[in-house]
Amino acid sequence: EAGVVQSPRYKIIEKKQPVAFWCNPISGHNTLYWYRQNLGQGPELLIRYENEEAVDDSQLPKDRFSAERLKGVDSTLKIQPAELGDSAVYLCASSPLMGGRSSYNEQFFGPGTRLTVL
């Protein structure tokens, strides 16, 4: 079974430029997460989708970040314009819905996209 796929794996851009990350979750997983992870720290949730609905985007900096999951499968996360402080690894994860909730479920992570903003 294929895992969570993310692309690109690495991205280097200059500040003020736009950037987009793509994620394809594990087949059949209804819930999709985007996290940001700074070096040596734990991931911080940016947004969580259940199918195509964003059910928690409270930590997403909406002035420059946007995300979409139009058909409830793959997802894109965009930053426009990027700032120096956006340099981090952006992780995508997915989990199945069980009993109508994603509680207690294991989250399966992709390898991440390492973004460097110069």
Add this chain to the structure above:
Amino acid sequence: TQLLEQSPQFLSIQEGENLTVYCNSSSVFSSLQWYRQEPGEGPVLLVTVVTGGEVKKLKRLTFQFGDARKDSSLHITAAQPGDTGLYLCAGRDGTASKLTFGTGTRLQVTL
């Protein structure tokens, strides 16, 4: 905002030594998970603990959930170089909808 503080932040030990990593919070969690992350990869789930006082063993790794469900520990016996990585605890809140990750413990095991 629920915070999970892990200690130590860094740990460098030799093969064969034992170690304990702590995960502490002032908040109560409905469940707690431990993940290990290797360079260039995403975190991988090791264990989920749900009941206060619960102890789970995974080969040389022993996980304990505090009685009050506010803290947890990970003990590794006879560490091996393959144990090297970033260890992350993660707690679910009462609604079980959000997973909050800890600050991480970076472990290096050398020969």
